[in-house]
Amino acid sequence: MANTEKWSHEKAQAALDHICENGNVSAAARAIGVAVKTLYAWAHLSMADEKNGVTDSKFLLRNWLGTEETENEYTFYHSAFEQSRRIHALSIEQLSRALLHGQPRTVVEKGVVQYRKDPKLEAIKLQFDANSADDREEFETLTGRKWGDTYLRGKDGALIPLVVTDPIPAQFRIAALRSLFPQEWARPEERIETKTIKQTIEHVQKPETHRPQTPLIQDLELKLAQLKSRGPVNPRPSRPGDVIRQITGFDDPPDDVPLRKPQIPLDQHPRAHQSVNSDLTPPRPPRVPTGAARPDRGEQVGYGKPVPGGVRVR
Secondary structure (H helix, E strand, C coil), X not given: CCCHHHCCHHHHHHHHHHHHHHCCHHHHHHHHCCCHHHHHHHHHHHHHHHHCCCCCCCCEEECCCCCCCCCCCEEEHHHHHHHHHHXXXXXXXXXXXXXXXXXXXXXXXXXXXXXXXXXXXXXXXXXXXXXXXXXXXXHHHHHCCCCCCCECECCCCCECECEEEECCCHHHHHHHHHHHCHHHHCCCCCCCCCCCCCCCCCCCCCCCCCCCCCHHHHHHHHHHHHHHHHCCCCCCCCCCCCEEEECCCCCCCCEEEECCCCCCCHHHCCCHHHCCCCCXXXXXXXXXXXXXXXXXXXXXXXXXXXXXXXXXXX
């Protein structure tokens, strides 16, 4: 069991203030010099005193919020502990709302923090020549600053860092909106399942519409009927067995050339063994005899023997 002798109102108040700011119970325990389980043990004992109706419990805190409105209010430690965690959660929510407008970032150039400059001093500085010693002296007398000191300062005279706002990624913004506004942004996704439906399309013949017969239409229909009765001008030869005439010369008679390429039986084809349904084995290459004589390299050109007939040099 945790040592309750370490309890004091000052330590409890310091731990609650730390939790309100950082939300880390472990860091709050280290800040007051106790173990983490001690803070939870205090909350457990405080809850037991409230349940048992102990009116003079040492875990009662007076005005732990530190406001004038709650000056005479007493709160048990476990209730204040829970409220401090809720206060930190609200601060995180406010930070998330602020981040929706952008992420603040301090400008650092080459490892050096950049500071804001006073726009009024910069405007006055433009009226003087930087290469003139008299103008520089007049600027320092007029403003009370050195020539290179145009930085903006706070009430205590400290420099103010230059902070810019970077836009946050769209994914983070959407996640924050879903967390802050669940009714509008955290709606369940609608999934539409599609199924393959086989349908039979029936061709319905449209009723014939009676067009008015005019002399022009009657003349066109008559010509179309005459063309259909004559048949095609260049009839296409029917297959198989048709031949075409191939003329090889002016005086040579035409030769009959079959329209289709003659079919070769499968067993006579050069690559018949590659067929899936073929039982033929691929032909083996001719075997070179082992005792065959090889040509002498000395008889070849380029191996120490000159070219027959010599080489003529000009």
